[in-house]
Amino acid sequence: MTRRQLMTGLLATAIASIIFLLPFIFIFVTATKSSQEASLLNFSLPGGWHLWDNFIKVLQARNYMLLLAYLNSTIITVCAVAIMVLCGAMIGYLLQRRSSRWNKIIYAMVMVGLIVPPAVVPTIWVLQGIGLFKTIHGMILIQVAYGLPFSVLMYRNFVAAIPQDLDEAAIIDGAKPLQVFFKVILPLLKPATVTLIVVKSIAVFNDFTHPLYYLPGRENVTVQLTLYNFQSQFETQYNLLFMNILLVTIPPLIVFIFFNRQIVAGMTAGAVKG
Amino acid sequence: MNRMIFGAFAGVGLLLAPTANAATLTVLVDSNTESVNAMQALTEAYSQAHPDVTFDLETRPGGSEGDNIIKTRLAIGEMADIFNYNAGSLFLNLKPIQTLADLSDLPSQSTIKPVFKPGVTSVDGKVRGVPFGAARGGGIFYNKKIYADIGLQVPVTWQQFMENNKKIKEAGFVPVVQTYGTSWTSQVLFLGDFFNIQAKQPDFAKLYTENKAKYATDPVAFRSFEKLEEIAKADYLNKDYGAATIDDGLRMIADAKGAHYPMLSHGIRALLKDDPKAAESIGYFAVPGDDDEHNGLTAWLPPALYVPAASPNLEAAKQFVDWAASVNGCETMIKAIGASGPYMIDGCALPTNLPSPVADMIPYFQTEGRTAPALEFLSPVKGPALEQITVEIGSGIKTAKQGAALYDADVGKQAKQLGLPNW
Amino acid sequence: MRKPKSAYPYWFVLPGAVIFTVLFLAPTVASFWFAFTRWDLYSAQFIGLDNFVQFFKEPFLVQGLWNTLIYAFLTSGTKSIFGLLLAVLLTSGIWAQGFLRTVVFFPVLVSTIGIGITFAALMHPTKGLINVGLDQIGIAGPGWLTSASLALYSIAFVDLWKGVGLATLIYIAGLSAISPDYYEAARIDGATRLQQFWRVTVPLVRPATVTVLTLSLIGGLRSFDLIWAMTKGGPGFSSDVLASVVYKQYQSGFYGLSTAGNVILFVLIAIIIVPMTYLFSRREVHQ
Numbered sequence: 001m002t003r004r005q006l007m008t009g010l011l012a013t014a015i016a017s018i019i020f021l022l023p024f025i026f027i028f029v030t031a032t033k034s035s036q037e038a039s040l041l042n043f044s045l046p047g048g049w050h051l052w053d054n055f056i057k058v059l060q061a062r063n064y065m066l067l068l069a070y071l072n073s074t075i076i077t078v079c080a081v082a083i084m085v086l087c088g089a090m091i092g093y094l095l096q097r098r099s100s101r102w103n104k105i106i107y108a109m110v111m112v113g114l115i116v117p118p119a120v121v122p123t124i125w126v127l128q129g130i131g132l133f134k135t136i137h138g139m140i141l142i143q144v145a146y147g148l149p150f151s152v153l154m155y156r157n158f159v160a161a162i163p164q165d166l167d168e169a170a171i172i173d174g175a176k177p178l179q180v181f182f183k184v185i186l187p188l189l190k191p192a193t194v195t196l197i198v199v200k201s202i203a204v205f206n207d208f209t210h211p212l213y214y215l216p217g218r219e220n221v222t223v224q225l226t227l228y229n230f231q232s233q234f235e236t237q238y239n240l241l242f243m244n245i246l247l248v249t250i251p252p253l254i255v256f257i258f259f260n261r262q263i264v265a266g267m268t269a270g271a272v273k274g
Numbered sequence: 275m276n277r278m279i280f281g282a283f284a285g286v287g288l289l290l291a292p293t294a295n296a297a298t299l300t301v302l303v304d305s306n307t308e309s310v311n312a313m314q315a316l317t318e319a320y321s322q323a324h325p326d327v328t329f330d331l332e333t334r335p336g337g338s339e340g341d342n343i344i345k346t347r348l349a350i351g352e353m354a355d356i357f358n359y360n361a362g363s364l365f366l367n368l369k370p371i372q373t374l375a376d377l378s379d380l381p382s383q384s385t386i387k388p389v390f391k392p393g394v395t396s397v398d399g400k401v402r403g404v405p406f407g408a409a410r411g412g413g414i415f416y417n418k419k420i421y422a423d424i425g426l427q428v429p430v431t432w433q434q435f436m437e438n439n440k441k442i443k444e445a446g447f448v449p450v451v452q453t454y455g456t457s458w459t460s461q462v463l464f465l466g467d468f469f470n471i472q473a474k475q476p477d478f479a480k481l482y483t484e485n486k487a488k489y490a491t492d493p494v495a496f497r498s499f500e501k502l503e504e505i506a507k508a509d510y511l512n513k514d515y516g517a518a519t520i521d522d523g524l525r526m527i528a529d530a531k532g533a534h535y536p537m538l539s540h541g542i543r544a545l546l547k548d549d550p551k552a553a554e555s556i557g558y559f560a561v562p563g564d565d566d567e568h569n570g571l572t573a574w575l576p577p578a579l580y581v582p583a584a585s586p587n588l589e590a591a592k593q594f595v596d597w598a599a600s601v602n603g604c605e606t607m608i609k610a611i612g613a614s615g616p617y618m619i620d621g622c623a624l625p626t627n628l629p630s631p632v633a634d635m636i637p638y639f640q641t642e643g644r645t646a647p648a649l650e651f652l653s654p655v656k657g658p659a660l661e662q663i664t665v666e667i668g669s670g671i672k673t674a675k676q677g678a679a680l681y682d683a684d685v686g687k688q689a690k691q692l693g694l695p696n697w
Numbered sequence: 698m699r700k701p702k703s704a705y706p707y708w709f710v711l712p713g714a715v716i717f718t719v720l721f722l723a724p725t726v727a728s729f730w731f732a733f734t735r736w737d738l739y740s741a742q743f744i745g746l747d748n749f750v751q752f753f754k755e756p757f758l759v760q761g762l763w764n765t766l767i768y769a770f771l772t773s774g775t776k777s778i779f780g781l782l783l784a785v786l787l788t789s790g791i792w793a794q795g796f797l798r799t800v801v802f803f804p805v806l807v808s809t810i811g812i813g814i815t816f817a818a819l820m821h822p823t824k825g826l827i828n829v830g831l832d833q834i835g836i837a838g839p840g841w842l843t844s845a846s847l848a849l850y851s852i853a854f855v856d857l858w859k860g861v862g863l864a865t866l867i868y869i870a871g872l873s874a875i876s877p878d879y880y881e882a883a884r885i886d887g888a889t890r891l892q893q894f895w896r897v898t899v900p901l902v903r904p905a906t907v908t909v910l911t912l913s914l915i916g917g918l919r920s921f922d923l924i925w926a927m928t929k930g931g932p933g934f935s936s937d938v939l940a941s942v943v944y945k946q947y948q949s950g951f952y953g954l955s956t957a958g959n960v961i962l963f964v965l966i967a968i969i970i971v972p973m974t975y976l977f978s979r980r981e982v983h984q
Contacts, residue, residue: 009792019858020800022826023815027807036548039521041818043826062310062333087713098705106710109722111974114915115966117940117959118721119728121738121952124350126724134352145720148713171704180704199863206808212339213346218300218332225335227810232306233336233458234520235544238814245811252806260799338948345950349738367950369739454843455817457931514823516843516932658949659756659934666933671845680756687751691735691951 031242038239054243061229061240065221066247073223074251075136076211077204080143084151084200085193087144092155093185097164106152113149120213127214139215143204151196158192159185194262202252223248296326297590302347302354304336308543308611309358309577312407315610316598327590337458348373353582355591358406361393361575362651365403367692368580370396375581375588377401382599382619390618393575393651403578404599407607408615410574411539411635412466412648413560415524418630420447420533421557430569432501432562435534439510442533449510451532452668453523460664463505463536463561465648467498469572470563472646479652485689485696490678497564499681502667503674516669520544528552536561538574539635540614546629558631560638571638573645576618615639654692657684732960736953748957755942757934764849765938765965768924769917772856776913777906779857780864785898787865788872798869802862809859813926816855817842842928845935852927852936856920864909871905872898907977911970918966939965 030038031054033046059066095106123142124133132138162185170180186193208224215222226248230241303313310333317329332354334343341364347353348368359365368374377383378401383391386405394403421428424445429435439449453459471478474494481487482495489495505511512518512532524545526532545552560571579598581591597603604622613624614632616639628636638644650656657663663681666672672680689697732748734741752758787798804812819826820841828838841851879897888896921940924930930937930945943958 005790006792008786008789009794009797012786012791012797013793016797016800020803023812023819023858024803026819026826027811027815039525039548040824041821042824043819043829083716087716090709091713094705094707094709102707102710109717111967111970113717113721115919115970116725116963117919119725119956119959121346121349122724122728123720124346126719128350130719133350141716142720144713145717148717152713167704177704177706177709181709202806208808208810212335212343216332216343216347216352218330224808224810227808228305228333228335231335231810232304234306234308234541235547236519236521241814242811245808249807249811256802256806257799260802338945341948341950345738369737372739454932457929514821514843516840517817517821517823517825658945662931662933665931669843669845669932671933671935683756687951688949690751691949691954693735 027242027245030238031246033239035237035239038242039236041238050239054239055247058230058240058243058247061226065229066223066226066244068219069221069223069226070251072136072220073205076139076143076222077201079140080147080204081197081201083140083144084147085196088148088151088196089155089186089189089193090181091148091152092157093159093181095152095156096159097167110149110152113146114153118146124214134215134217134220136215136220139211139220142210142214143207146210147200147204151200154192154196155189158189162188191262194259198256198259201255205252206248223251297587298328298330299356299587299591299594300330300332300354302332302334302357304340304358305333306336307547308407308540312607312611313358315606316603317594319603319606320594320597327594344368348582351584353584355585355587356579356581356595358577358579361390361403361405361578362648363654363656364650365394365578366396366654370402371398371400373582373584374402375583375585375592377404377581377592377595380404380592380596380599382596385601385620386599387618387620389573389647390575393647394578394580403580404595405576405618406579406598407576407611408540408613408617409576409639410615411558411560411638411645412462412468412572412574413536413539413558413635414463414466415527415535415537415542415631416557416559417527417530417533417555418557419530419555420445428557428559429562430566432564435562436504436508439505439508439534443510447530448512448526448532449534450505451512451518451523451526451535452505452515453518453520453535454515454665454669455517455519455522457661457665459520459523459537460668461661462538463502463668464498464660464664465650466536466561466572467501467563468649469560469570469646470568471495471498471649473563473568473570479649482649483653483655483694485686485694488678488682490675490682496674496678499667499674499678501561502664503670503677506668506670511668527556530555539631542629542631543611543614553629553631556631558634570644570646571635572648573639574648575651576615654694655685655689657681657688659684728956729960731953732957734953736956737950738952741953744953748954749961751954752946752957752961757937758942760934761937761939761942762965764936765918765940768849768853768856768920768938769914771850771853772860772917772920773910773913775853775857776860776864777909779861780868780909781899781902781906783861783865784868784872785894788869798865801865804859805862807859809922809926812855812859813923816851817927820851843932845932848928848932848936852924855927856917856923859923860913860916864913867905867909868902871902875901911974911977914973915966915970918969919962 026043029046030041032049032051034048034050037047091106095103127133127138132141166184167180170184175183206224211222212225227241227244230237230244301313301317303309313331317331321328334340344357344359345368359368382404383401390405391401395401420442424441426438426441429438442449471494478487478495487495489499512526520541521544523535523537524541527535528545539558542553542556560569563569579595581588581595585591599619601619601621604617604619608617608625613628615635616624660681663677667674667677686697731741733743733745735744783801787794822828822838822840822843827841831838839847842848875898879901880893883893883897919940920938921944924936924938924941925944928936930941939958939962943955943962946955946958
């Protein structure tokens with residue numbers, strides 16, 4: 001490391017701390033204050049530390065609603081992202097490998113999926129019709145439907161980086177199409193998969209609107225809904241709200257830290273063909 | 275079922291339910307602490323008296339997201355057995371004849387105050403809700419200490435109010451606190467002025483619903499917008515009015531930094547939560563009119579409990595809301611959340627140690643003709659963009675004239691979408 | 698040897714296509730019909746193009762349209778520029794590089810509601826950290842979210858803050874795909890660092906630029922959550938965008954009208970995005 005790199009690094013760390021970390025310090029500090037102090041929304045050290053108190057209060061609120069929410073949101077996120085990965089990879093693979101007039105249509109559908117906001121009430125009618133309304137399965141499939149266009153787009157670009165000779169060699173060896181996909185292609189797509197897991201699990205875990213409409217019921221609560229325990233028309237308990245925000249940020253943070261190294265490797269392969 | 279056993283079982287034995295239906299009732303309540311606590315107290319007491327009835331309590335966001343949830347879930351037939359929601363124009367927007375059960379025959383209707391019922395009566399004349407919580411006033415909080423120090427009197431006319439403001443400003447305090455950071459609060463002064471319109475023009479609500487009276491062209495009604503403009507122009511507002519929130523506003527009044535804060539009366543509860551003594555220095559008065567002949571308060575009906583017509587537990591749910599609206603239910607609620615205003619049940623006595631602003635408000639309700647329900651309880655017409663328009667007038671972005679014209683157009687759109695006649 | 702046809706069977710598309718069609722495409726496209734009706738969720742009455750006429754009569758719709766365009770181009774443009782600059786910086790081997798990459802990505806993780814409240818507090822005109830800080834050096838800060846002419850730009854800044862981490866990540870990936878040989882050749886030709894950046898980095902990182910621009914432009918045109926969490930389109934109507942106008946119609950129970958608004962929003966995005974992706978893909982061929 002040169003002297004220049006060290007100095008730039010120090011400078012960048014100082015600036016990044018101000019721009020990116022100060023708001024988080026604000027969130028954290030507010031989460032440790034008493035209700036009265038927190039409602040001032042000041043940037044100041046707390047008069048007394050209430051970190052543990054607030055933590056317990058948030059945890060116990062509405063009969064341990066947060067724990068149930070963690071469970072539900074985790075199940076939805078894990079299942080939805082897994083299906084998104086599988087279906088997206090299969091479509092992206094086919095889209096890249098086989099050109100036909102269907103490609104244009106599929107590509108158009110991907111764009112429609114990215115652009116058009118979903119219509120809530122007609123979607124509920126469909127869910128009710130097939131008996132999936134108010135069920136975790138239904139919610140999972142909804143998240144898959146909404147996340148699939150992005151997934152297809154990504155996999156299509158990544159598959160392009162895998163030489164077609166590889167699948168042909170496997171086919172000559174007598175592999176069935178499914179075997180080619182699972183044994184040859186999918187392992188090579190690991191970088192794309194890692195990226196997708198990070199980006200989409202954050203999106204699904206942090207989704208607020210869709211569970212609100214498609215998954216009503218006390219036992220179906222998801223993490224973003226718990227924020228409303230402390231925020232209402234007439235009063236907001238800022239200390240508990242910010243503690244809750246911190247707590248629901250932890251799972252995505254863990255996912256990010258866990259996959260952080262691999263994500264860059266994943267991006268590398270895909271961005272080549274953009 | 276042997277009700278005697280239940281009667282002996284708990285102190286809440288005077289239940290009117292002839293039979294207890296075994297059921298688990300789902301309840302959807304907004305996430306305000308007060309609503310949740312009141313509902314929890316009600317359901318617990320009821321379950322204690324009826325051990326075969328249990329409850330499943332679900333909370334929902336309030337505000338705009340809450341409106342969407344209620345309407346969507348009613349429309350798709352997935353509403354909880356019991357839910358709370360506003361009375362008045364918002365109730366009428368729920369398509370009550372199709373979606374809500376008829377509660378006209380509940381025994382408790384005989385003790386519910388008559389003033390409440392029009393707010394939950396559908397156009398076919400059926401009563402479809404029972405009160406949940408206390409009535410509110412739409413008036414002005416003031417700091418009693420500032421008033422005493424400068425030697426001011428509680429104003430009964432708008433002119434006196436503005437003179438007070440002048441003196442308050444000279445004494446170095448903020449005359450009027452506004453909190454547009456919580457944008458719905460910008461409407462309170464405007465809506466709270468309705469008593470004064472009603473006093474001079476008793477049929478305004480009817481003419482307004484029939485598209486015969488307009489805010490921009492009716493000089494009496496136009497005053498409500500003008501008052502907002504006058505305060506903004508006179509530079510009487512707190513410096514951070516655009517960003518301040520409802521918490522900030524209440525604290526400024528409690529800490530004697532601001533003298534007046536137009537706010538719904540039960541807003542005070544947020545302040546009491548942290549500091550029960552905070553209310554002692556605060557008083558409450560109605561939005562003053564232009565002359566002292568009429569002085570009265572614009573009242574907000576409490577929200578109501580409703581039972582969807584499609585509920586699979588219709589009878590059990592009706593029995594529960596019937597009890598919730600009884601004297602017994604009312605007392606259970608007061609025990610849980612206190613009283614921020616009069617309850618709408620005859621024979622339900624208020625506690626004696628009321629917070630000072632609430633005590634100031636009660637006399638308006640006790641004298642005939644000193645309260646008028648807010649316009650939204652008399653007419654289904656209420657423009658959805660009102661809070662943006664009042665923010666603009668209150669911040670001086672628009673004049674009262676421009677704002678009133680814009681609001682009339684907004685109202686016209688809503689009436690057309692509702693399919694009202696004459697629009 | 699088998700025909701290549703059987704190696705890539707069409708049914709691979711099936712599972713995803715079924716889920717997508719049943720749960721997204723069918724209900725959403727079918728809902729477009731309601732744009733031509735007065736719809737209260739129970740019954741729909743055909744009223745022709747009235748909703749579209751009404752929607753274009755919305756006060757401030759023109760301003761909302763402008764706001765949408767300004768917001769979308771501003772956020773996607775700045776995300777691309779800052780994303781690229783940060784990516785160059787964070788791949789140059791500086792001190793604490795790994796830490797900085799994490800920090801820049803941090804805001805992506807947090808819920809919009811939390812960010813909205815946090816920045817509303819930090820941007821408070823009198824006691825917010827930003828203006829208190831400016832005050833220290835003798836500058837009277839403006840009302841970031843309370844001034845009608847400034848609110849939209851303040852929210853755009855927060856959007857940049859929240860989204861630049863993802864852009865940086867995509868650019869870092871793009872940069873690490875550029876072969877060092879190009880820089881080597883440029884150095885031999887005597888190119889300065891700045892020249893290397895313009896002649897090598899910018900053209901070769903184009904695929905990443907396309908990804909960042911397309912995704913953030915679509916996101917910006919549809920953007921709603923952050924604006925709603927911070928100002929609800931206010932003060933007044935000054936930071937309203939198309940999506941927030943549409944939301945307000947829905948909330949008021951004007952379901953047909955809000956569907957019409959959605960159709961208009963969809964058409965607007967398509968008009969901007971489709972030629973853009975077409976242009977990008979054609980230029981790619983020429984390269």
